[in-house]
Amino acid sequence: MSKPVIALVGRPNVGKSTLFNRLTRSRDAIVADYPGLTRDRQYGTGRLGNSPYIVVDTGGLSGEIEGVDPLMADQVRAALEEADAVLFLVDGRQGIVPADEVIANYIRQFDKPVYVLVNKAEGCDHSMVASDFFQLGLGEPLAISSAHGDNVAVAIEHVLSALPAKQDEEEFELDEHPGVRVAVIGRPNVGKSTLINRMIGEERVVAFDMPGTTRDSIFVPFERNGKPYTLIDTAGVRRRKNIKEKIEKFSIIKAMEAMADSHVVILLIDGSEGLTDQDLTLLGLAIESGRGLVIAVNKWDNLSSDQKEWVKNELSFRLQFADYAKQHLISALHGTGVGDLFKTIDAVHLAAFKRVSTSDLNRVLEQAVLDHQPPLIGGRRVKLRYAHLGGLNPPRVIVHGTQVDKLPAAYTKYLVNVFRKAFKWVGTPVTVEYKVAANPFEGRKSKPPSRLSGRQEKSEMKAKLKKKKKPTKRRS
Template structure:
């Protein structure tokens, strides 16, 4: 179903992200007291009662040079206005109408898009004078509102019902569901937003030479070779000891949440300085969360002239990341658009491996052979016995072993079993979980 689109705009720090969170019913957008927290357009499915819509949170409108970071943020907001079926223009009722509000009210009015004027922060009747002052903007009657406390939702519902087109219910998702969820993560300035812009074919995400531009985890719907994909761009992840800014701590936690909700995670490395300590830490995080994994070597165009480099980096990956042995390592250039098809094929393949199920008969045939070739060690003169194995679930593949004294099984032997499972059942790169379940039998003499 194609939902109508609503864009939330206004100068910085009037409560746009708080309103966005209220409309989508979850704390998706970062919120802080300081202005300028939101930089990219963030999208979600909003609803008030029976009125459903796609809602876009935007960066605060500010006058700035077009080539500056603020200028590029403004361009993103203007693009959201052009895309919208309706605009929620937000002012701070307590501050009243400020000179900065007026040129942007004019911008919204010239767009020709229906505008609903929101006088936010008017809880409990506060700021009513500022709400009345908003009449001077020429955008119609303001709705006194409190995004923080949910006051004014009924009036906003009525206003949206009047201006929004009916949703198009003709389009059905051929595959059902919401598509394959893919998160793009990595250190700051690895080129995540540039890559996603190239994937979807438009300058949808804010990019630039400055590290750390992306703060929110941004979700985008995309289609690759007829398959629905939900892409999540995330803020760059730095070492915790170097994160002393509260806002960046929020952004990093937002990225962690994107990893947990993803099915496949692409860890994007800078090919000019790959496998930094922080890269390895991020891969560890993805593996511990049990997500399918692909490693992208971005900016490959800068190092492609070095013969044998790709082979060397793949060997480094095997040595440094044994817990995801066989993971796909894909060279690409987000800026030039090279390697995107190979990356996406690796993503689809990783998803299939992650979801794979193996029959119990095949697992036990493998187990018999593995324990005969390399029997488990003895503990206090009594040999550990592994009697039976089965796969208890997938996504990621999770196997259970049953036997006696399994709690004494050394880590080296469990690694031997995990590597054997990976090789025997073609599970490259995926996290593998192994549960050891000791069977207690009082008549068992070992």
């Protein structure tokens, strides 16, 4: 990377995510007065003047050895190993605590430049607040306020000035989410994070046998066979009545935003539980987002023959409204069928952005009308005159004609299926919109009828003819 990487480390609820959002000038990290909110490492880019940098937000280190905390510590370790500098955040209002000393000793093992930032120092004497943290032995602490921005620019300037200049001086913008963006959605504990780790081949996000482990949307860029992808791990979406924690409502919003930011959505279903009403709700949200869709049934290896047959019947019967989406039977834990997902992802992405010419669209539309005439509306036949492409991802076809706004939904579905088959728009929603042809005589004032008698009209016509005749001159 041509940009320096800065890792944010500290105890839970010391303000790391707030500082991350300020440094990246974004709201990518969820922020709330709630300890242990960030669990995976989150990447973002920032700039101070002409100096760009990459910031890595990490989960809080609590020192506990049970539950999800050791897995979170693995994420912190990965962030420290790839960082060029470390910002160690402590809470200035609480003062130094034993956990801060434990974290300081842990950070020293990585031999990276460390800067102690005493956060939440707004309204306080900065020198007094920072004085307690000299005993950490990591240099002079700097009092800041990540919420209000006090001394944040000073801290980053100090960090960047101490880092060696990068060899590549060519300035360019790093694509934060390169290639095909794939959002993985599903209910809690269906194996989304496990699938992400299996697809990229490393423990990139926290996978734990406990619902709600992922709370933020994590963007994971990687390459496969030379092609860039970005996988988006989202928070599990529960039924609304089961959402009790306020912070979980924020996670659901981030999951919905992730679908809007993606090119392809993978709906992951737990095969051991079958297709639930919440799965259908999520499927409806994915279709409404207009993104390409892939349905993956996880934990397939653990099912008996009778269970597999029952799940297949459920899918074929209850997913008829999404029959364009290809279904995969996989095991994220063991890797069964995961490799085939990439073939479908590539095909769906290609279809979602495939352009077709207006002439080809009209040729298909003409043949569709010949095969199946539009219905009569009010005794008049609906006329479909011509069509053109109105947008991509999803493909949007605009059809012009007379009375097209009165076409029934069944005929629209017929046209969608015709276009999908003709242009191989697989795995992506196809939208058909109508434009009623304007009446060329609308708005014109009609000429009032003549009230002259027949004899008067004849005399006026003779007078007009005489005026048109030119007099001839006789030669002497």
